Amino acid sequence: MRGRGLTVALGIALALAGLAAEATAQAPARLTVQSQTEPPGLDMTATPATATSGIVFYNVQESLVKVDRHGKLVPSLAERWHTADNRNYTFFLKRGVRFHNGREMKAADVKYCFERALNPETKHPYAKDYEAIGDIIVKDEYTVTFALKTVNANFLQNVARAGAAIYPREAVDTMKSHPVGTGPFRFEEWVRGDRVVLVRNPEYHVTGLPKLDRVTFRFVTDPNAVLAALKAGDVDASLFGLGPEHVQDLQKDPRFQVITGDTTNDVILSMNNSRKPYTDVRVRRAMTDGINKADVLKGAMFGMGKILGTNVDPLNPYYVDMSKAMPYDPARAKKLLAEAGYPNGFDTVLKVTPQYDYTVRSGQVIADSLKKVGVNVKIEQIEWGQWLSRVFREADYDLTIIGHAEAWDIKNYANPKYYFRYDSPKFQALFAKSEVTVDDKARREVYVEMQKVLVDEAPVVWLFMHPRLAVAKKGLNGLWKDLPASVNDLSEVSWAPAK
């Protein structure tokens, strides 16, 4: 009897040991990431939403060229490219790259995707970026040439954007709910309102990647719920959505690592350049002089981030630190206002959207700062949907604050219809020049010149660069520190082996 008991006990112990061994040997590497907003569909050729590209781009779908974690253009689906005249770009595709449906990616697919982007019927959100393309010539299965109508210095940058992702034509109709690409992860499911799940692509064209087996993007909107989910261990990382006030608390928690870095997100106070008194450059300059940006950064971001002086962000190769070009000078602001005919200041309305906390908080500091020079700012909080249609589309505003996350978005100042309503022939001419100047040194000079014009004409007040604030459990490696593109590249992310 006793012997039998021992045998049973031994058997159980062995079975348990076996299970444990199996668990350590084959524990699947899973990652659950909190995502602030649910994407409005997963088709990057139908929506420019960062909630969509944040999941799909670099993870499920890729482009010929990629912006890497240092902001450099590196080969992705094209192993190299060549141009002799800056008008004809030839891309040599990587061989043996397979879409998630098993078919090999070839030059005809590249041609198809760009032609579809240019077709007005497809409602591609970035068609404008590719309108310089005149012809796409398939030289052979793995070689494709783009013949441009004009020199376009941003062409390679545009080929690296989410709008230039390569996908198989047979998946076009279902991409909104089931994206197919060549990326390190295959799409598995989208439980509406809850999560998107991606699984490892075993045939990924970069050996050794990805390192995770399964990635779940879980939609949690409320920052307090995000904090609780992190602390309870329900999610492993939050890549966007937590504010500086939450991050400070988590920095003290030994279970977490807080990743702060630079981004392309410029937070600006826009002035309606077509509306009085902001039609007068002296008033616009007075606004810059009258705002204490250091206080704004402290009040809105607890000092995290960088003060900006113009619209080129610190990750851009042509960044020049202009933050001290127009220092805080309330006396000069008063003088400029008096010259412009407002010796007693004026009343104005600032529209901010509580969807982005930093806009409300920055607004409060700015209102206080400007009061000292006689400008009475009334803060009006409006909901994001209203902001998009009233402020962004119709330019029905005096002042507003928002972060502009897109890289290389200095182009907006050359568009007089953009909601700044800034119409400067001088700047527009410089920008046009920058688009056709390919030589790096010469182009840099044009960019420096453009930034000087912006500081001089002060169409908006550049406040600060919104920092990257990501939180992850300790042991999660490979996340990007800086964000030179609005992506969440998880291909190189892995868990450190358990000690």
Next chain:
Amino acid sequence: MRRYVARRAAALVATLVFVSALVFVVVRVLPGDPAAIIMGTEGSPEATARLREAMGLNRPLPVQYVEWLAGALRGDLGRSIQYDLPVGSLIVTRLPVTLPLALLAAVFMVAAAVPLGIYAATHHRRAGDYAAMILSQVGISVPQFWSGLLLILFFSVQLGWVRAGGFDGWSSGPGPALRALLLPAVALGLFQAAVLVRATRSAVLDVLREDYVRTARAKGLSEGRVVGLHTFRNALIPVVTVAGIQLGQLMAGAIVLESVFALPGLGRLALGAIGARDLPVVQGVALFVASSIVFINFAVDLAYGWLDPRIRYE
């Protein structure tokens, strides 16, 4: 009885038509263009205009309303702008979260409130009564999202007994699903329970003062029989009325708590749809919730006759 039901059914249809028109107009009066929201800050005006046209938002309002209503009568609530799926199927996929949540909250509400209310009434102006009333006052005063967060902090973050949020569905069995719904159901039911305690207490108190209760006591019946048999059933009419209204409020209250607990339910569907100006979804959910409340009220009316045979429907 038949005439009563027919009358109520007619009122029900009229209510729903009124609600549908109201919802339809309100979501369109709201500033904010669905196409602009989808395109965000990076979409060009031309691309936005093309999307607007494709979404059929340029047609006259009455045309859009009639088309929508005709579709709704056939059971077709339209297609979601955001998800590109039929609204009906979206609502159906969210019900396995919201319905059990509301039911669980209702069970909690009744199980906590009715005994406590009876206890308070039978211990009128004694320590137990005051304690119950203070408890109820606290329950009414604490906002739901706050009690939800406190529950998460204590049971998930500190004790680690349940998840802080999220819902994986019923496929992994009722155990994990119920565990995921437990905290939000308690948070949701807490406020309503606090209200129901007061309603139960005053209803029972009223009946306890009736002559027949004194008679029952004079007959020498035990206090348990007096309260359980003679008092409670007669006190049920106001209690059921309040509980019925609250059941509707539970569905509406789920909107806030589903966000706090990150549950993929009807409330979060509605909230997301309002933010994205996904008009067909907002209309569909509002119509669905309104119909549910109307049906609950209908059921409550019918329950009166069963509780009190003196009530006639003619």
